[in-house]
Amino acid sequence: MEDNTTHHYISSFFLVGIPGLQDFHCWMGIPVCLLFSLTMLGNSIIIITIKLEPSLHQPMYFFLCMLAMNDMALASSVAPKMLGIFWLGSHRFDFNICLAQMYFIHTFCIIESAFLVAMAFDRYVAICIPLRYTTILTTPMVIKMGLVSVTRGILMVLPCPLLIKRLPYYTKYIINHAYCEHMAIVKLASANTHINRAYGISVALSVMILDLGLIATSYLKILQAVFRLSSQHACSKALGTCAAHVCTILVSYTPALFSFLTHRIGKKVPPSVHIIFASLYLLVPPTVNPLVYGVKTKQIRDRVTGLFFLNKKISEN
Numbered sequence: 001m002e003d004n005t006t007h008h009y010i011s012s013f014f015l016v017g018i019p020g021l022q023d024f025h026c027w028m029g030i031p032v033c034l035l036f037s038l039t040m041l042g043n044s045i046i047i048i049t050i051k052l053e054p055s056l057h058q059p060m061y062f063f064l065c066m067l068a069m070n071d072m073a074l075a076s077s078v079a080p081k082m083l084g085i086f087w088l089g090s091h092r093f094d095f096n097i098c099l100a101q102m103y104f105i106h107t108f109c110i111i112e113s114a115f116l117v118a119m120a121f122d123r124y125v126a127i128c129i130p131l132r133y134t135t136i137l138t139t140p141m142v143i144k145m146g147l148v149s150v151t152r153g154i155l156m157v158l159p160c161p162l163l164i165k166r167l168p169y170y171t172k173y174i175i176n177h178a179y180c181e182h183m184a185i186v187k188l189a190s191a192n193t194h195i196n197r198a199y200g201i202s203v204a205l206s207v208m209i210l211d212l213g214l215i216a217t218s219y220l221k222i223l224q225a226v227f228r229l230s231s232q233h234a235c236s237k238a239l240g241t242c243a244a245h246v247c248t249i250l251v252s253y254t255p256a257l258f259s260f261l262t263h264r265i266g267k268k269v270p271p272s273v274h275i276i277f278a279s280l281y282l283l284v285p286p287t288v289n290p291l292v293y294g295v296k297t298k299q300i301r302d303r304v305t306g307l308f309f310l311n312k313k314i315s316e317n
Helices: 001-007 023-050 061-090 095-128 130-136 140-156 157-164 182-186 194-227 232-264 271-296 298-314
Strands: 014-016 093-096
Touching: 001 298, 023 061, 023 140, 023 157, 023 182, 023 271, 023 298, 061 095, 061 140, 061 271, 093 095, 095 130, 095 140, 095 182, 095 232, 095 271, 140 157, 140 194, 157 194, 182 194, 182 232, 194 232, 232 271
Parallel strands: none
Antiparallel strands: 014 093
16 A cells, blocks of 8 residues: 555646745736737737738748747747636646647747748848749748748657656656746656756757757858948848848847756756746747837838728728
């Protein structure tokens, strides 16, 4: 009887939310709800605008549509459960459902990074070899790049839940986090987790190094091509087409790098600070991306404005 009790596997996890700030959970739910609502609204507008406007049926905007759909999926995989914790006190999470949330969150993050690489490649071809733009980035090629991005994310993260499923979980079931994060789950296992930790770190580092390296290479080539232009106007126009993408990269990778570093080497960083930044990393970029592209991209801005004023005129008539 004692042996059976000792080896009783847990069936669910208890997500604390943000440790030390439980008394403020109800207030923290407000910005989470606002960010989630803006994410769904903003990205829906981007997708609908590109679909309705034939002039936007170009590779750059197809990639933007993919990014928008991925952002909506990423926000939907994390925000509802956070709101359940903050507002409804729904802290319990079934073991398998928690693994599913972990899988989808990390998969969508890797897919997002791949889409940013694809968008950097699009800008490289458009600025450095414009005469071959239509022959290189054909619609089938754009679809293939999208499928490769999605497949890479699916396959890279798939071993994580499978490796966790082989671990025994006996007594520890409290996750000091607002969502099911890979390392937070691994730390609770009652066994050696070196393989899980090594694989998790290798995936994170390989994605960051490879994707950031490809993006940096693309923009170095772009800058070299731009500075060779004789016309100041052409130079400004070329850089202007990259502005929205650069903003998106900074918004996406800055909190990601901070979260990654504090989780592994920032021992003196309070857990609440780490969890807040980890949550912002998942919620802020999907909210900001449509705003950045809506403001920085003239074609999208004009189309959205046209739809708004057209509807306004129709309602007035």
